[in-house]
Amino acid sequence: MSTQMARRQFSAQRQQALNRQQFISRRPLITCSTSAAGTPSTASVGDITSVYTSQAYSHKRAVGPVQLEIVPGKGLGWRASRDVATGELLLASLPLVVMYGSPGEPPSNDDLLMAVRQSYPRLTKLERRWLGLLCDCCATTAPSTQHGTTAPAAAAVPPPAAAAAASTAASAVCTTEGLLAQARALLAETAAGVAERDVTSSSAGAEASGGSNADSNPAAGAAVDAPSADGLAPLTPLLPLLIQRYSYCEPREDPAVAELQQLPPEAAMSPAGLWPEAALLNHSCCPNASVLLVGGAMYVRAGRALLQGEEVTVSYLGGKGLFQDVAERRRQLRGSHGFICCCPRCIMEHEHFPTRRYPELLEQQKQQQQKQRTRNSSSSNSSSGGGGGDGGDSNQGIDDSLLASALMSRRGAGVNSTAAAAAGGGGGGGARAKGPLQAVLDAVFGPGRFRTTGLAPDHRVLATANAVLAAEWEAAAHSALTAATAPRRQQAELLDKLEGALGAVESACSYLDLPPKGRLMVFASVYGVVRLTCDLAELLAMTTSTTSTATGATVRGNGINGFEARGLVDPKSDAAAAAAAAVAAIGGGKVGASMVSERRLQLLQLAAAVTESVAPGSDAHVTAAVKVNDNKLVFTFLP
Ligand SMILES: C[S@@+](CC[C@H](N)C(=O)[O-])C[C@H]1O[C@@H](n2cnc3c(N)ncnc32)[C@H](O)[C@@H]1O
Numbered sequence: 001m002s003t004q005m006a007r008r009q010f011s012a013q014r015q016q017a018l019n020r021q022q023f024i025s026r027r028p029l030i031t032c033s034t035s036a037a038g039t040p041s042t043a044s045v046g047d048i049t050s051v052y053t054s055q056a057y058s059h060k061r062a063v064g065p066v067q068l069e070i071v072p073g074k075g076l077g078w079r080a081s082r083d084v085a086t087g088e089l090l091l092a093s094l095p096l097v098v099m100y101g102s103p104g105e106p107p108s109n110d111d112l113l114m115a116v117r118q119s120y121p122r123l124t125k126l127e128r129r130w131l132g133l134l135c136d137c138c139a140t141t142a143p144s145t146q147h148g149t150t151a152p153a154a155a156a157v158p159p160p161a162a163a164a165a166a167s168t169a170a171s172a173v174c175t176t177e178g179l180l181a182q183a184r185a186l187l188a189e190t191a192a193g194v195a196e197r198d199v200t201s202s203s204a205g206a207e208a209s210g211g212s213n214a215d216s217n218p219a220a221g222a223a224v225d226a227p228s229a230d231g232l233a234p235l236t237p238l239l240p241l242l243i244q245r246y247s248y249c250e251p252r253e254d255p256a257v258a259e260l261q262q263l264p265p266e267a268a269m270s271p272a273g274l275w276p277e278a279a280l281l282n283h284s285c286c287p288n289a290s291v292l293l294v295g296g297a298m299y300v301r302a303g304r305a306l307l308q309g310e311e312v313t314v315s316y317l318g319g320k321g322l323f324q325d326v327a328e329r330r331r332q333l334r335g336s337h338g339f340i341c342c343c344p345r346c347i348m349e350h351e352h353f354p355t356r357r358y359p360e361l362l363e364q365q366k367q368q369q370q371k372q373r374t375r376n377s378s379s380s381n382s383s384s385g386g387g388g389g390d391g392g393d394s395n396q397g398i399d400d401s402l403l404a405s406a407l408m409s410r411r412g413a414g415v416n417s418t419a420a421a422a423a424g425g426g427g428g429g430g431a432r433a434k435g436p437l438q439a440v441l442d443a444v445f446g447p448g449r450f451r452t453t454g455l456a457p458d459h460r461v462l463a464t465a466n467a468v469l470a471a472e473w474e475a476a477a478h479s480a481l482t483a484a485t486a487p488r489r490q491q492a493e494l495l496d497k498l499e500g501a502l503g504a505v506e507s508a509c510s511y512l513d514l515p516p517k518g519r520l521m522v523f524a525s526v527y528g529v530v531r532l533t534c535d536l537a538e539l540l541a542m543t544t545s546t547t548s549t550a551t552g553a554t555v556r557g558n559g560i561n562g563f564e565a566r567g568l569v570d571p572k573s574d575a576a577a578a579a580a581a582a583v584a585a586i587g588g589g590k591v592g593a594s595m596v597s598e599r600r601l602q603l604l605q606l607a608a609a610v611t612e613s614v615a616p617g618s619d620a621h622v623t624a625a626v627k628v629n630d631n632k633l634v635f636t637f638l639p
Pocket residue numbers: 073074075076077137138141154245246279280281282283284337338339340341342343
């Protein structure tokens with residue numbers, strides 16, 4: 001890239017930073033409420049400027065109100081050691097290695113691998129032990145040896161390519177308890193200031209003094225302790241996995257923060273690196289903490305209020321990753337990090353929307369079922385009564401017994417027995433296993449009244465909504481927004497369709513009896529629909545004058561109008577009161593306009609609540625919060 005281009009790029013970035021700085025200093029961060037004992041109370045976090053420029057960013061390691069523990073199914077992880085308020089600093093981590101790419105293009109894993117090799121001689125003893133520990137973690141918790149896995153998903157992951165090498169390379173037999181002890185020892189030493197800088201002046205050989213890495217903890221970094229001409233050599237086979245698993249990169253550091261911190265411009269250029277303490281944070285698709293890189297240091301803050309003992313989680317998915325459905329999120333995480341996510345949101349969606357399961361899992365389940373069937377049929381000689389037919393689970397390998405068990409547990413145990421009774425009544429096909437969903441329908445509505453082919457329509461809702469959004473609506477929105485003729489009509493039509501899709505999602509949630517938080521997470525999975533609806537409603541509200549009664553009525557009569565009634569938004573909350581006030585102010589008494597405005601505010605509120613539930617601390621979250629705040633709405637955290 002030419003110097004001139006680079007300079008132009010930088011000045012554009014700088015301008016953006018300045019704009020954002022202005023933006024930042026004017027705006028409140030997030031006005032949030034906690035719901036202690038069910039009573040919402042509003043607690044302002046402060047403004048963004050003070051958060052970003054806070055004294056806390058002094059580029060020193062720090063461990064806040066969190067402690068490292070074993071998290072079942074995930075290895076190590078951080079938990080809150082006391083109740084934590086939104087915005088509190090949880091971790092400040094300095095990198096073992098950090099490097100910068102060009103804007104939007106962080107260095108690759110290979111680049112990082114090279115950087116680790118090159119900078120190893122300059123690491124302190126403590127830093128080398130961290131590296132050794134992370135290697136041991138890789139070897140110990142590589143999928144093939146992963147222990148304590150509560151989530152079926154994690155166990156089903158085939159090992160990433162590097163893992164095989166990793167497990168053979170790890171001669172040290174570590175347990176998760178052992179790793180925890182090592183990590184805690186390292187943290188304690190850091191805190192006690194034991195870690196004085198010990199830059200090895202000469203290269204590798206100097207540290208062959210085996211004890212160097214083992215002084216205070218004989219178990220720590222076993223591989224690093226091995227006498228070797230190059231202390232790194234024993235770790236080498238594990239490094240690719242280590243990088244895949246523990247490195248963090250960003251398309252670019254926040255230029256506004258860099259500016260505020262008076263950092264050199266490179267500080268805002270797509271960093272990638274290894275931050276040891278933060279590397280032990282686990283992922284969630286509804287994270288509760290957010291990561292901020294400032295001048296190479298990583299700061300982790302609580303994105304919402306945390307309860308003591310709650311696991312601190314961040315999102316490994318960049319950009320809009322959190323606003324995709326479970327299949328897509330899992331596919332991405334599997335590709336980038338080699339694991340199948342088993343966070344509460346994935347489990348919830350996995351349970352309730354079986355078509356969105358990770359395809360490999362479906363395949364596995366299918367095989368298991370197949371085996372089970374073969375076993376059954378060979379043991380109960382020829383009682384099957386004829387192959388397949390319309391029995392529940394023949395479609396696309398969907399295991400609807402999982403769905404059924406969810407439904408059964410939700411609809412009460414009684415259903416089970418009624419269903420069993422109903423199963424016999426449908427006409428003489430023998431003891432053919434009826435799809436459990438069919439059994440539920442029979443039990444609820446009477447035998448044979450409604451037939452399923454084993455696939456509930458709600459299974460399809462997320463998939464359809466996202467597919468249609470991607471394929472048609474984005475384009476339709478573009479054309480509606482740029483149309484030379486009758487743009488309003490096109491917009492209104494599109495809005496109708498979007499409302500219909502949101503209505504379908506909402507009824508699927510109602511059908512599945514999802515609790516409010518579950519609903520918000522499902523809406524997050526079709527956030528594109530929510531956002532587009534919101535934008536269009538907003539646009540229509542802006543362009544709607546006194547004559548828009550018809551549009552207002554359409555909007556009002558459709559879809560999800562009435563989220564409050566369904567429990568998504570607390571009708572008694574400050575938000576509802578503020579919404580009413582804002583509606584009165586904006587609507588100006590004109591029925592149509594007021595309806596559109598009301599709808600627009602409802603949608604805004606929904607968008608904010610959705611981002612609140614899955615992405616606190618993200619850009620989307622701040623934007624939604626700011627918009628909602630602009631409309632004098634205070635949105636509340638759900639319990
Ligand atoms: C950056 S490490 C986090 C620390 C890790 N728990 C450890 O003990 O080393 C990422 C690894 O943690 C596990 N992990 C993190 N989040 C997870 C999640 N939501 N579901 C399943 N496994 C997860 C996976 O094994 C993943 O490769």
